[in-house]
Every structure is written in structure tokens, then in C-alpha cells.
Amino acid sequence: MNIVKPAANIIPKWTKNGSKLLKKEKFNIERLRYDEIPAGTAVFERVTVATDFGKGCSKVLSFRDKDGKALRKVVIKEKDGKRVSKTIRNYERSKDVLFTDTKHVLTGKTTNETREIFHVKPQADGKKSLTRMKFEGKYQSDGSRLETQVYEDLAPKKVSCEKLKTTAKRLKNGQVIDKTISGDSEIVARVKDDPYLYIRNYGKKDFIRSVSLLAKKYQDVADVAGRLKIQKINGLSHGYYQSFSKTIAIDPHKSGKADLVDTLNHEYRHKWQYKLISKYLGGLLNIFKKDKSVLSKKEKQLAPKLLKADIFYCPPMFSYEKYHANLLEKDARAAGQKAYDEYVENSKKLADLLGVPKSMTFVDGMNEKTAEFIKDAPKVDAGIFNVASE
Numbered sequence: 133m134n135i136v137k138p139a140a141n142i143i144p145k146w147t148k149n150g151s152k153l154l155k156k157e158k159f160n161i162e163r164l165r166y167d168e169i170p171a172g173t174a175v176f177e178r179v180t181v182a183t184d185f186g187k188g189c190s191k192v193l194s195f196r197d198k199d200g201k202a203l204r205k206v207v208i209k210e211k212d213g214k215r216v217s218k219t220i221r222n223y224e225r226s227k228d229v230l231f232t233d234t235k236h237v238l239t240g241k242t243t244n245e246t247r248e249i250f251h252v253k254p255q256a257d258g259k260k261s262l263t264r265m266k267f268e269g270k271y272q273s274d275g276s277r278l279e280t281q282v283y284e285d286l287a288p289k290k291v292s293c294e295k296l297k298t299t300a301k302r303l304k305n306g307q308v309i310d311k312t313i314s315g316d317s318e319i320v321a322r323v324k325d326d327p328y329l330y331i332r333n334y335g336k337k338d339f340i341r342s343v344s345l346l347a348k349k350y351q352d353v354a355d356v357a358g359r360l361k362i363q364k365i366n367g368l369s370h371g372y373y374q375s376f377s378k379t380i381a382i383d384p385h386k387s388g389k390a391d392l393v394d395t396l397n398h399e400y401r402h403k404w405q406y407k408l409i410s411k412y413l414g415g416l417l418n419i420f421k422k423d424k425s426v427l428s429k430k431e432k433q434l435a436p437k438l439l440k441a442d443i444f445y446c447p448p449m450f451s452y453e454k455y456h457a458n459l460l461e462k463d464a465r466a467a468g469q470k471a472y473d474e475y476v477e478n479s480k481k482l483a484d485l486l487g488v489p490k491s492m493t494f495v496d497g498m499n500e501k502t503a504e505f506i507k508d509a510p511k512v513d514a515g516i517f518n519v520a521s522e
């Protein structure tokens with residue numbers, strides 16, 4: 133074994149787990165060769181540690197601002213001269229909140245992503261409370277993601293106090309399965325039926341895919357084939373439904389999460405309207421068949437009105453007023469609004485129960501931040517930070 137005899141104060145010792153400090157360097161940031169330096173960097177340091185009794189090596193790169201506060205840390209692990217993994221941790225601060233996000237990259241692919249949000253709040257007794265919210269995603273080779281969300285108080289209590297913890301597996305198509313929930317029994321009881329509990333922290337595209345599955349169920353169109361397109365839409369519209377191709381398109385950039393819930397339910401309601409109309413027309417054609425009662429009483433009343441509204445449909449570019457007043461639109465707006473209200477209400481309830489500050493509102497705020505981070509991770513990959521090799 134490659135053990136160096138300790139010469140006190142000159143050569144550092146190997147620790148029990150086989151690591152040893154090799155170098156500690158401070159760099160002039162103007163002369164850095166790194167592609168991406170966080171804004172506000174004043175100090176850059178690199179610590180090199182030999183690991184595994186010399187077989188491996190870890191480099192810790194730290195970027196700090198002028199007050200010495202960390203902006204980014206990168207840990208690169210090598211073994212037998214080859215890079216094994218890279219972990220990038222970014223820090224972001226606002227008045228009372230510290231955001232950190234970590235990406236763990238193994239052989240060029242992001243395998244783990246963690247976003248943590250720490251919230252510091254002064255207490256009446258002068259002490260400070262510390263709350264942590266954490267979302268962790270572990271990417272599997274089949275494209276699914278194992279997820280953990282934790283909401284906990286870290287201080288003033290010495291032992292961490294878990295208010296709420298969820299785990300789940302998110303499939304590629306947005307379906308969330310294998311859900312578990314634990315924590316404070318009162319909080320759990322009050323949020324366990326919240327349909328958005330597992331997906332609020334998602335990036336917008338992931339969020340759309342998952343909400344789309346929910347909206348299909350809500351609007352009773354899970355049995356109708358069709359496509360969902362997530363794309364840029366020109367003009368003012370946030371989304372549309374094309375009845376002949378049964379395609380729903382939605383623009384992720386135009387709205388926040390609550391609005392996305394609204395738009396998706398709105399568009400799926402349009403889909404339902406056409407399902408109802410074609411059922412109604414089919415019923416008229418099959419007038420001599422015995423079973424004519426596929427539609428409920430309410431649907432029987434609504435169907436001819438929707439059909440008429442479809443015949444007289446006026447696109448917004450011709451007359452916005454007529455478009456707005458059309459029954460198809462009125463009916464779809466009501467469906468969208470109902471889902472929107474449910475989402476917002478559930479979000480507020482969750483924020484309340486967890487004592488989340490306004491700056492992290494669940495409707496769009498904090499989760500937007502998390503969302504921006506947790507998105508299509510395997511694709512963003514190693515390019516985040518190209519460290520020049522020496």
C-alpha cells in the first residue's frame with residue numbers, strides 16, 4: 133500500500149478512508165479557462181484530494197463572491213486517471229432563502245438531480261428557524277425517474293422534523309406510479325388526495341405531460357385517441373384543439389403552472405364536446421336502433437346546442453366577441469376555470485400546511501424555480517460546465 137509516513141505539518145496524513153489533501157490553490161479569475169463562471173465570482177479555489185490511498189483523486193472547485201459566499205461548487209472524481217463523476221452544485225440567495233441545486237453526472241449522463249430550498253425565518257425568541265424543501269430525481273435507464281420530495285424543519289429542533297415526504301416513480305409519458313406518502317399525520321391526511329402533490333415541482337414539459345393525463349380523465353376523453361403537442365404557438369393563444377386531427381397543442385412558455393392546468397382542461401373539454409356531438413349525431417342516425425340512450429339527460433340537452441355553436445363557430449381573428457360568446461368556448465372556459473381553481477386551492481392549502489413563505493408560493497413561484505432546474509435532465513447533460521482539463 134502506498135502509505136506515506138507522516139511528517140508532521142509537512143505532508144498531510146492519509147485519513148482512515150484513504151484520502152489525503154494534495155493541493156489547495158487560489159486562482160485569479162481573469163485567467164480562468166473555464167467556460168462558465170457564475171456571475172459575481174470574485175474568488176476561485178481548487179482543492180485536490182487524493183482518494184482510495186492514491187488510486188483515485190477528487191477535485192473540488194469553489195466559486196465565491198466578494199463576501200466569500202459560495203456561488204458554485206463542482207466536485208470531480210477520478211479513478212485511475214479517468215473521470216468517474218462530476219457533481220455541480222449551484223447556490224442562489226434571496227433575502228431569507230437559499231436555493232441550491234445539484235446535478236450529479238456519471239459518464240456524461242445526468243443521473244441525479246436535487247434541488248433544495250432552505251428558508252430561514254427569525255423567531256420571536258431571537259433564534260432562527262430553518263426549513264428545507266428538497267426534490268430529488270434519479271434517472272433510470274428506461275427513461276423513468278425515481279423521485280423523492282421532502283419538506284422538513286431543520287431548526288430550531290436539533291433532530292430533523294419531517295413534515296411531508298413523498299416518493300414516486302414517474303414514467304416517460306408523465307404517469308406517476310408507486311406513490312408513497314409519510315410525515316406529519318395531519319398534513320398527510322389533508323394533502324394525500326391532492327392530484328398535483330407529486331407533480332408540482334416538475335419542469336413545465338413534464339408538468340404538461342402529467343397534467344394532460346389528469347385532464348383527460350377529468351374531461352372524460354381518456355377513450356378518445358389523439359395527440360398532445362408541446363410547442364411554440366404564434367399569436368395570443370396558449371393552446372388549441374384541432375377537432376379533425378384530434379390534436380391538442382399547448383405552449384409551455386406562455387403561462388405558469390396554474391394556467392397550464394386551465395388551458396389543458398379547456399382543450400380536453402373541447403375534445404369532449406366533439407365526442408358528445410358525434411355521439412349525438414350517431415344517435416340520430418341510428419334512430420331505429422333500440423338502444424338510443426347513450427347520452428344522459430343533461431348531455432341530450434347540451435349536444436344540439438354545442439352542435440349549433442360549432443356550426444356558427446367564429447375564430448377570434450374575425451370577431452373576438454363572437455368567439456368569446458360561443459357556447460363551445462363558454463363551456464370549455466368553465467371546465468378550465470374549475471380545474472384552475474382546484475389546482476390553486478390545493479396549492480395554497482399545501483403551502484399553508486407547510487408554512488411556506490410568500491416568496492415561495494406554490495402556485496407558480498418556488499416551483500417555477502425548481503421547474504426550471506428539473507427539466508429533461510439526461511438531455512442537458514454534461515455541457516453545463518465544461519471544465520478545462522489540465
Ligand SMILES: [Zn+2]
Nearest residue numbers: 398402461464
Ligand atoms: Zn377554446
